[in-house]
Amino acid sequence: xxxxxxxxxxxxxxxxxxxxxxxxxxxxxxxxxxxxxxxxxxxxxxxxxxxxxxxxxxxxxxxxxxxxxxxxxxxxxxxxxxxxxxxxxxxxxxxxxxxxxxxxxxx
Amino acid sequence: xxxxxxxxxxxxxxxxxxxxxxxxxxxxxxxxxxxxxxxxxxxxxxxxxxxxxxxxxxxxxxxxxxxxxxxxxxxxxxxxxxxxxxxxxxxxxxxxxxxxxxxxxxxxxxxxxxxxxxxxxxxxxxxxxxxxxxxxxxxxxxxxxxxxxxxxxxxxxxxxxxxxxxxxxxxxxxxxxxxxxxxxxxxxxxxxxxxxxxxxxxxxxxxxxxxxxxxxxxxxxxxxxxxxxxxxxxxxxxxxxxxxxxxxxxxxxxxxxxxxxxxxxxxxxxxxxxxxxxxxxxxxxxxxxxxxxxxxxxxxxxxxxxxxxxxxxxxxxxxxxxxxxxxxxxxxxxxxxxxxxxxxxxxxxxxxxxxxxxxxxxxxxxxxxxxxxxxxxxxxxxxxxxxxxxxxxxxxxxxxxxxxxxxxxxxxxxxxxx
Ligand code: HEM
Ligand code: FES
Numbered sequence: 001x002x003x004x005x006x007x008x009x010x011x012x013x014x015x016x017x018x019x020x021x022x023x024x025x026x027x028x029x030x031x032x033x034x035x036x037x038x039x040x041x042x043x044x045x046x047x048x049x050x051x052x053x054x055x056x057x058x059x060x061x062x063x064x065x066x067x068x069x070x071x072x073x074x075x076x077x078x079x080x081x082x083x084x085x086x087x088x089x090x091x092x093x094x095x096x097x098x099x100x101x102x103x104x105x106x107x
Numbered sequence: 108x109x110x111x112x113x114x115x116x117x118x119x120x121x122x123x124x125x126x127x128x129x130x131x132x133x134x135x136x137x138x139x140x141x142x143x144x145x146x147x148x149x150x151x152x153x154x155x156x157x158x159x160x161x162x163x164x165x166x167x168x169x170x171x172x173x174x175x176x177x178x179x180x181x182x183x184x185x186x187x188x189x190x191x192x193x194x195x196x197x198x199x200x201x202x203x204x205x206x207x208x209x210x211x212x213x214x215x216x217x218x219x220x221x222x223x224x225x226x227x228x229x230x231x232x233x234x235x236x237x238x239x240x241x242x243x244x245x246x247x248x249x250x251x252x253x254x255x256x257x258x259x260x261x262x263x264x265x266x267x268x269x270x271x272x273x274x275x276x277x278x279x280x281x282x283x284x285x286x287x288x289x290x291x292x293x294x295x296x297x298x299x300x301x302x303x304x305x306x307x308x309x310x311x312x313x314x315x316x317x318x319x320x321x322x323x324x325x326x327x328x329x330x331x332x333x334x335x336x337x338x339x340x341x342x343x344x345x346x347x348x349x350x351x352x353x354x355x356x357x358x359x360x361x362x363x364x365x366x367x368x369x370x371x372x373x374x375x376x377x378x379x380x381x382x383x384x385x386x387x388x389x390x391x392x393x394x395x396x397x398x399x400x401x402x403x404x405x406x407x408x409x410x411x412x413x414x415x416x417x418x419x420x421x422x423x424x425x426x427x428x429x430x431x432x433x434x435x436x437x438x439x440x441x442x443x444x445x446x447x448x449x450x451x452x453x454x455x456x457x458x459x460x461x462x463x464x465x466x467x468x469x470x471x472x473x474x475x476x477x478x479x480x481x482x483x484x485x486x487x488x489x490x491x492x493x494x495x496x497x498x499x500x501x502x503x504x505x506x507x508x509x510x511x512x513x514x515x516x517x518x519x520x521x522x523x524x525x
Contacts, residue, residue: 040473047234
């Protein structure tokens with residue numbers, strides 16, 4: 001199973017084995033990672049699943065859609081060049097070892 | 108029971124099914140009327156029966172298919188190609204009957220038309236816009252909490268669940284002060300109109316005139332103050348995104364769906380917190396839980412109970428083949444308490460991971476006002492959590508009957524300062 005590494009705002013790292021096909025948001029919410037809310041259930045409508053992808057891994061991800069781009073402007077924590085919505089990142093074997101940093105707030 | 112016999116849900120159900128000509132042999136049939144007072148008073152028992160009967164149930168009372176399990180409701184919400192909205196999301200099929208008002212440009216459309224309207228409203232109600240409203244809404248919530256503390260005992264529906272959204276939403280829309288008393292009756296009408304042609308719907312239609320006239324007038328550009336959602340919608344005309352004829356109808360969508368829904372959401376939250384004092388104690392200890400306490404009330408009570416879709420082709424759901432042009436009723440409230448999806452669905456738990464509930468729908472039509480609803484719910488509950496020590500029910504509650512919306516007519520409570 002591919003693994004995804006979540007880095008909490010205090011710097012601690014948590015690794016989850018994620019069934020392929022789940023999103024980085026779904027995996028976090030179902031395993032109790034508090035920093036991701038996912039209020040819209042992954043429909044790209046709420047921006048409460050904001051994460052910072054490790055910059056050197058950005059090109060491993062599919063490009064962001066217009067919805068995602070617009071929503072990120074309203075994310076609670078600062079938008080950075082490596083900001084993404086974790087509900088839009090579907091985990092696959094190719095993404096094994098993906099590292100995402102969690103922001104300190106989502107609303 | 109022969110292997111092929113449909114499970115009988117209530118006395119006489121099977122018989123009624125045969126009389127009504129249940130379209131597929133072996134499909135569970137129920138004769139319950141989900142648009143009846145009996146149902147409104149206690150939907151949970153019947154939701155349970157419908158969920159356990161099977162993934163799809165034929166409702167012989169109205170000759171429609173019904174889904175009460177989470178998986179099927181979620182799947183249908185996310186398949187707009189097969190389960191369309193453009194033939195109406197109520198019981199009436201727009202391919203056979205003329206809609207009671209000009210068809211919605213967003214709710215009652217499919218892509219690509221839906222997408223265009225959705226992009227506009229999505230931007231008008233975006234997370235970035237919510238940030239600009241937060242402080243103002245929070246201040247209004249503080250004032251409301253102080254007023255309520257001064258009263259001590261009051262009706263949590265009129266004085267809180269209705270009063271707070273009415274104090275913030277019409278101004279945020281940019282509506283003139285006069286005539287706002289039409290907003291709630293208009294919404295009640297629109298949500299009744301999704302139901303069948305029953306007493307509730309007929310009565311609402313008979314009284315519709317003045318409310319429809321008011322709302323239609325407020326949709327015009329010159330009625331809507333600069334800086335509000337209404338003006339922002341009309342500005343999309345200048346940008347060439349929608350036409351000048353379309354803008355008023357999109358304003359109408361927000362006037363229809365933007366207030367009674369949050370009234371019932373907030374009413375649900377207060378009713379929950381009053382019935383589950385240990386959850387209120389948790390909220391008091393940590394007011395940051397306010398947002399989730401509201402969200403969980405939307406899951407637990409599902410203020411918007413039902414919506415329909417219409418099939419665009421023959422399709423199989425849960426092993427049952429359904430023809431083209433059939434109405435499918437989705438019980439959002441039943442899906443939100445399906446034990447197949449939720450560990451302890453009957454418990455109101457303000458720390459539950461609510462992500463994935465369908466109280467705001469799912470898929471392309473998922474509520475475009477969800478962020479606004481959450482903002483209103485969060486700031487109001489947070490203000491109460493900081494100022495109010497206890498919330499107790501202080502008299503008999505009365506239910507309000509509507510074909511789509513679930514909530515109370517009256518909820519007397521007593522609150523004490525923290
Ligand atoms: C607790 C409060 C609310 C609840 C429970 C709620 C529920 C829903 C649901 C279930 C849908 C999906 C309809 C479908 O799939 O056919 C929906 C759509 C919609 N809601 Fe809400 N809503 C709420 C608040 C609001 C607010 C505050 C607004 C506007 C300011 C709003 C505007 C709309 C609109 C325009 C749609 C249609 C979206 C589309 O078709 O793309 N709602 N809502
Ligand atoms: S979960 Fe709502 S935008 Fe990702």
